[in-house]
Amino acid sequence: MIMSSRASSSSSKQGKHRCHVCRDILSTFCNLSNKYPKSVFIYADVDECPEATKDIRYTPTFRFFRDGDRVDEFYGAGQQRLCDRVWLHS
Incomplete structure (x- = not known):
């Protein structure tokens, strides 16, 4: 899904709808998608997309890609x- 994106930069958030930290940061993630319209923003729930999130150890996890390659990642709120x-990766 992310790797086939034609945008030069993309950001993804993996989380759980039951996780209060994930829910709290989701609005910020959505607002950033409006602020940076040339970037692709993808949200994947670990319970609903197990294949796409199988290597996630902590939620929320944020991953940043440039031209299909992962360039950065961090965990937590x-x-x-x-x-x-x-901003750095857009």
Whole structure:
């Protein structure tokens, strides 16, 4: 899904709908998708997309890709950290 994206940069969030930290940061993730329309933003729930999220150890996990290659990743919440990383990789 992410690897076939034609956008030069993409961000993905893997989380669980039952995880309060994942729910809290989701609105920030969605707002960033509006702020950076040239980037692709993908959300995958670990319970609903087990094949796409099989190597996720912690939720939420944020991954950043450039031209199909993973260039960055971090775990946990942190609105400013997420904003900074999206800005850096967009």
